[in-house]
């Protein structure tokens with residue numbers, strides 16, 4: 001009897017969560033992460049509205065999604081070019097763009113914020129969205145380093161607030177960290193985890209602790225790599241070679257930094273230095289500051305530690 005009851009409860013829970021499944025997603029920020037998130041959400045059948053500050057930026061976001069989809073087509077539709085064209089046009093057809101974030105959330109089940117890593121800018125955005133979005137809409141941030149709770153206080157819906165931390169490049173990286181704050185309801189958390197699985201990601205449950213799981217370990221590692229080069233103990237190329245061939249990482253810390261974006265790295269480091277001023281680990285990095293001041297932001301700007309410009 002107890003077994004039957006458990007089964008019935010489980011199947012009711014599954015059915016009811018399916019009925020409430022997230023179908024429409026607003027991705028705010030069409031940069032490196034936002035465009036990847038929009039691509040994967042649309043690929044897995046969701047209707048997506050992608051928001052950024054200008055139509056020009058959104059045009060570049062859509063072009064980068066198209067380029068990424070072409071890589072998938074090359075593999076999956078090698079023998080079927082027509083099928084490949086249809087695949088791309090179906091996915092792009094599920095993505096619309098908007099420059100007005102308040103209008104973009106009007107029919108949204110879920111908001112995923114992926115804008116610049118600055119707490120004040122994120123809070124201002126969510127405070128405004130809170131007034132514009134329907135009651136049921138769940139809000140999430142893809143922040144790398146900011147406490148989700150510090151962002152959620154800008155809204156009146158902390159029970160419908162959480163973190164969805166994706167990894168770069170989103171179409172390739174299988175992990176999704178699903179983050180809950182103490183106020184996140186079980187219903188919200190379960191919906192976010194279900195959404196992650198619907199996006200074909202492996203989800204891990206995280207508390208709102210600094211860096212969640214991955215960045216708690218990745219940040220000190222990356223910082224120590226920068227310090228090693230600043231001290232003159234090794235060249236950045238040798239550090240990368242060492243970590244790839246000696247530790248089996250797909251990218252060394254300087255290739256990864258270029259990939260993440262050196263401006264984003266600086267936002268992370270500066271934010272943690274301000275929040276934890278007593279921790280010597282988070283002191284400014286002269287090397288990182290120099291690259292950012294020179295506009296060398298990594299792969300996205302064509303140059304960082306390495307050069308990405310086509311010769």
Ligand SMILES: CCCCCCCCCCCCC[C@H](O)CC(=O)SCCNC(=O)CCNC(=O)[C@H](O)C(C)(C)COP(=O)(O)OP(=O)(O)OC[C@H]1O[C@@H](n2cnc3c(N)ncnc32)[C@H](O)[C@@H]1OP(=O)(O)O
Nearest residue numbers: 068071144167168169171172219222223226250268269285
């Ligand atoms: C003092 C200094 C202070 C600094 C302080 C701050 C420190 C902060 C550090 C943390 C930053 C955190 C950022 C964030 O919060 C968390 C992250 O996202 S961390 C980043 C995680 N990502 C990685 O670790 C990536 C590691 N790299 C890889 O896995 C691989 O290199 C790669 C990116 C998948 C690419 O693979 P490669 O083999 O190298 O290259 P290929 O080009 O041949 O690609 C292989 C394969 O993948 C397909 N592919 C690649 N990219 C895409 C794409 N965007 N879309 C679709 N397909 C893609 C490609 O077509 C290839 O397919 P195949 O031909 O092999 O079938």
Ligand SMILES: NC(=O)c1ccc[n+]([C@@H]2O[C@H](COP(=O)([O-])OP(=O)(O)OC[C@H]3O[C@@H](n4cnc5c(N)ncnc54)[C@H](O)[C@@H]3O)[C@@H](O)[C@H]2O)c1
Nearest residue numbers: 029030031032033034052053114115116117143144168260
């Ligand atoms: N780069 C990574 O590897 C990585 C990985 C995981 C998480 N993150 C996090 O994701 C977020 C975005 O990072 P990114 O690398 O995509 O940055 P990015 O600089 O590539 O893109 C940010 C985009 O947000 C837009 N934007 C800024 N303010 C906006 C606003 N108010 N409204 C709408 N759009 C706005 C910018 O125009 C830009 O296109 C950050 O919080 C970052 O910490 C980054």
